[in-house]
Amino acid sequence: MSDTLQVGIAQRVRQQPLAAFGLVLLVIFITCALFAPWLAPYDPAQLNLTSRLMSPSPAHWFGTDALGRDILSRTIYGARISLIVSVSVVGLSLAIGLVAGGIAGFYGGWIDTVMNIYVTNAFMSLPGILLAIAFVAFMGPGLGNVILALAISGWVGYARLVRAQVMAVKEREFVEAARALGASDLRIMCRHVLPNILQPLIVQGAIGMAGAVLAEATLSFLGLGVPPPAASWGSMLNDARAHLFDAPHLVFFPAVAVMLTVLSFNFIGDALRDLMDPRTRLTAGL
Template sequence: MYRFLPAQLRKQPLALVGILLLATFAILALFAPLLAPDNPATIDLTHRLSPPTAAHWFGTDELGRDILSRVIFGARLSLSISVSVVACSLSLGIVFGGIAGYYGGAIDTAINTFAMNAFMAMPGILLAIAFVAFLGPGMLNLILALSIGGWVGYARLVRAQVLAVREREFVESARALGASNLRIFVRHILPNIIQPLIVQSAIGMAGAVLAEATLSFLGLGVPPPTASWGSMLDEARSHLFDAPHLVLFPALAVMLCVLCFNFLGDALRDYLDPRTRLSVGL
């Protein structure tokens, strides 16, 4: 896999670490039923709080469930929610930020003042907690809650990029040839602002993983017995000293998943920005 990477990325060891970690988590998520040694919901009270052994590599929890299996299925849940949240947030950000930046004037003022600034004034995690507490826990509600709080960052980025691109010569040429506003935005503006959006999406994945784990830790995530890294940490709080492996492995999973997206975001920023690429000799 190393040979097929661009030469610029080969010079960044953290990028390689991020790619390897992401590939590992993706494989675990896609093939969880095949890779998990046990059913993550199977209860075996005769082996509760068992430390790591040959039979249970990560040990078992207070109900005797295999922690390795729950960590693997937790990767599927966490990545599914994170991808969905970033996709929804990015889509909303492109729509509202694109409209505000392209048309400007009163439309820009209305969207920027009454929508973006209003949502920016409220902490995203508190807004998500209130939304899930009102509608109840569940995967769909969790995705909607995190998307509502996360679209503003993408919208502000899109608006700033569109404001810089909309007066360029190729946009004026397309407008003079009679192209519609939608065609101009999709065919001429969006391809020229996609690079910072890719970087923001990679970093946003890290934030979505952490936010999902936080809400699950607070009991506002996907209901049990579905395996979630955050809910596993919540269940392990009372066994922090007598069974530390209950905390160790899901916490490592969250940390490594967040790190891999941060590494990839930094590498993509350096790779896609020509100025940074020249300054570091990529």
């Protein structure tokens, strides 16, 4: 049994090498986020002006910034903020989109018209990042405000996906059978419709986490993210602008961290899409 499982895992890794690479990267970042106090060699907020702008060395593997803070420690702690934001934003956006899109798709009529024509189009007419910037600028920087701002600007995509999936599923025979047996609308939605629309939502959520990481880095780069001295990859890039040529390592390491995190979520999202799409599975022989 274990040999069969090992063969199956090895075959899946050979068929999806990028997904395996993305999963390894994600496990590394999750480990950094969970065990940051034990993995970081220094306090990420500790100032040491006598060691400012040091190049990578055995004492400071990633070097130090303009205030003498250890970049490796700040990069490790930055994973915690990025992953908290990505999971929270996708979870909150998905919850809002599930309720709004589910109601619009299930009941249709004027509810669908108001939600799909007016509300979602109004949100989609504004670039999401600009809406998030305006919200955070009004409410003030902070982790909670960043999560709320990105969720407000990102729920529309999930709502439209849920609406389309619900409209397709609610006309199927097993839903009609449940309705004929007297099942309530809530029971039909929770027991019959929702389980059949989870696959595209999972894929969209995985890819949405990559966008949330980029959006959080953008807000922090603009000074609208988590306030200092908290370590954030975007704020680290903002601090490194003045030393782009004399200390390029200040830019390199947080930029690589952002890039690898986004790549890991995108690779995993693509693999989940291929795994959950029956046509793709048949083509690939999975």
